[in-house]
Amino acid sequence: MKKRKVNWLNVSLLVCLIVFLVSGFFLIKDIYTSSKEKNANNLLSDIVKDARKNIDGIDVNTENMKDVYQSLYEQNNDMAAWIYIEGTGLDYPVMYTPNNPEFYLRRAFDKTYANSGSLFISDGCEPDGNHVIIYGHNMKNGTMFGYLMNYDSYDYFETHPYIEYDTLTHQGKYAIMSVFYTEIFPVEEKNVFRYYQYTDLSEQSTFDYYIAAALSSSLYDTGVTAEYGERILTLSTCSYHKENGRFVVIAKEVTDE
Numbered sequence: 641m642k643k644r645k646v647n648w649l650n651v652s653l654l655v656c657l658i659v660f661l662v663s664g665f666f667l668i669k670d671i672y673t674s675s676k677e678k679n680a681n682n683l684l685s686d687i688v689k690d691a692r693k694n695i696d697g698i699d700v701n702t703e704n705m706k707d708v709y710q711s712l713y714e715q716n717n718d719m720a721a722w723i724y725i726e727g728t729g730l731d732y733p734v735m736y737t738p739n740n741p742e743f744y745l746r747r748a749f750d751k752t753y754a755n756s757g758s759l760f761i762s763d764g765c766e767p768d769g770n771h772v773i774i775y776g777h778n779m780k781n782g783t784m785f786g787y788l789m790n791y792d793s794y795d796y797f798e799t800h801p802y803i804e805y806d807t808l809t810h811q812g813k814y815a816i817m818s819v820f821y822t823e824i825f826p827v828e829e830k831n832v833f834r835y836y837q838y839t840d841l842s843e844q845s846t847f848d849y850y851i852a853a854a855l856s857s858s859l860y861d862t863g864v865t866a867e868y869g870e871r872i873l874t875l876s877t878c879s880y881h882k883e884n885g886r887f888v889v890i891a892k893e894v895t896d897e
Contacts, residue, residue: 764839785877814891817864
């Protein structure tokens with residue numbers, strides 16, 4: 641009985657076809673998932689925009705601030721704040737779960753699994769604290785804190801110099817003062833700026849060090865600095881310039897002139 645010859649060319653073509661189909665499936669799945677998560681966040685943003693229109697002309701610096709976010713807060717009272725940068729797509733709720741700070745790392749606003757996760761407040765910080773560190777994913781489609789990566793350009797900073805950060809009782813406007821690439825440093829490494837460890841800036845010496853280190857780390861001079869007692873906002877996301885890389889934007893609260 642003759643053995644049949646294996647046509648290795650056909651086998652190779654079949655394997656390539658299978659790999660192509662599987663890769664295509666996962667690519668389409670990723671695109672669909674990304675689009676679905678983006679649309680869900682856009683719906684939240686639309687709710688807030690409509691609420692702002694309804695209280696237009698009202699002083700929203702105190703109790704009325706909650707009116708803007710009341711319907712979303714009723715859906716999920718883990719929502720502690722809202723962050724927005726005009727002229728960008730950064731327009732999201734900020735979640736706060738002090739007993740489990742990274743709960744929303746891979747969860748959407750409705751607590752279902754989401755690859756893009758939600759923006760959340762760091763362990764050790766409070767929504768209305770003297771220093772709020774907010775973490776978010778650097779998504780490939782530019783959503784979440786992917787928008788922050790544009791700040792490596794001074795030209796982009798010039799056209800988007802402010803961050804709006806509202807809690808349920810306070811309307812805040814923050815001027816960007818420092819933008820830099822960094823990393824999560826190994827424990828043994830000395831003389832480095834571990835911005836993520838400075839959750840409390842209530843001591844003046846700690847505040848002064850944090851601001852000085854932030855300014856000296858910045859990619860460019862924004863012309864903005866901070867004085868002890870002013871509220872500080874730090875936004876942090878992953879960066880792929882090195883292992884455990886991070887991209888950080890730091891701002892201080894300002895009042896309208």
